[in-house]
Amino acid sequence: MPRWLRLTLIILSSGTLLLVAVALIAVHLLLQPERITAMLQQQAHDAGLELSLASPATPALFPRPALELEGITLSAQNANMPILLAARGTLALPWRTLVRGETVISQMRIDSPRVDLDALQSWLDDLPSGPTAVPTTIPSIDAGVHITRGSLVRGNQLLLGDVELDAGRLAADHAFPLTITAKDAAGIPTQMRLSVTPSVKGGSLLLENISLYLAHSTTLTLHLAGNARWRGAADAAAHLSGKLDHANAGQYDAVIELTPADQSDPLMLALKLDGPDNHADLHIPPLALASWWSQLDHDDGPRLTVPPGNGHAEVASIDTGDISIEGLTIQAGSDVPAPATTAAPPPKPAAAKSAPAKPAHQSP
Known part of the structure; x- marks a missing residue:
């Protein structure tokens, strides 16, 4: 070179x-x-x-x-x-x-x-x-x-x-x-797709055009659409509706509705499911449910109490591998019927009537 x-x-x-x-x-x-x-x-x-x-x-x-x-x-x-x-x-x-x-x-x-x-x-x-206030x-x-x-x-x-x-x-x-x-943990695929348009208008956080898609394996899919609003603290509202498809059980109408708290009622979450052999109509206070759930992992051991909520559910069958349940009915809150042992008070006894005296037998 x-x-x-x-x-x-x-x-x-x-x-x-x-x-x-x-x-x-x-x-x-x-x-x-x-x-x-x-x-x-x-x-x-x-x-x-x-x-x-x-x-x-x-x-x-x-x-x-x-x-x-x-x-x-x-x-x-x-x-x-x-x-x-x-x-x-x-x-x-x-x-x-x-x-x-x-x-x-x-x-x-x-x-x-x-x-x-x-x-x-x-x-x-x-x-x-x-936070109790809506972001600006x-x-x-x-x-x-x-x-x-x-x-x-x-x-x-x-x-x-x-x-x-x-x-x-x-x-x-x-x-x-x-x-x-x-x-x-079992290697079964799960997918979630969410699309939402956020904005802040009139002192409210708006979540509009919500589209939620959930899929578990190839047997269960959930598709919901709707809108939500938050005005601070427990003043939140939402309405989502759509379809739940189960490969082995059919198609269900699903509705999720969030009702804001007022002076007499707490924030309430309503879950409705209607389809072949399975029906549910539950009303759950989410804040109370979160508190109840935290007690299951208490430092001094789980504190087992009845979960908060009201409504009923009818499930034809549940099969989780180790557990199989058929014909399950759940009733909570005001939907619980009166116990079968409760009987109406017995009627008051009628007043005794004196029978007329039988005339004495007279010999002819």
Whole structure:
């Protein structure tokens, strides 16, 4: 190789390496991974959580500006068990971040997250009471969230595996799509598809054009559509109706209705199901039901009481593998008939009447 060509290649390669090094330094300075990481940790801390990484975030420029996260751990403050463990994650940033320095995340991708339901429930139980006022704006997600190879566990028990989640753009007056697929502990696939248009109008949070699709294996599908509204606290209302299809039992009309609380009645959830051999009409106070459910996992042992609610259900058969039930009838609340042993009070005895005296027999 001629000497001049060798020198030219050395100069070009050295210049390329220098440009790459300058670009990496510039990207690091412009993206400021320490600042964005600190922002995420502060947001987690404000929610009572602690976020830690196995190594500092690494900036990337192509195909779009992003931060690569390794060894993600999310825990409740002062907790021994993490809520979420993830192998890696990517925070995609808009190109304007390089120019304006804005701390905006356009998309979040998480690979192999593991969520522990017990740890999540413990953190939720320690939170103060939920919001009582309607938010003034809809939080925005520019390009959504993508989760791959996730799992939901309870301690060492697998509840859901192979979890894939895709959430699209979240913005006011735009349809928000959400798709989740997973497999239960037995490997049976489950899928959920949700589309809803959120907005805040007249002091109310509106969820319009709701379309919900649930499928379990190839035997059970549920499709509901409707609208919902929330005006703060327990002033919530919703109406969803549609069809429930069971491959072995037929098609059912399904209705879910949420009635807001007032001065005399609590927030009430009505569930109606009508189809061949199975009928249900239940009215359940969801807040009381949540309190009842929490008592089943009390620290001092489960506290078994009658669940709150009112209504009746007639189920032809239930077969869960280990348990098989036929001809099940459930009646609760005011629908419970009076016990068969309850009898009406006996009638008062009639007043005794004196019989006329028999005349004495006289001899002729």
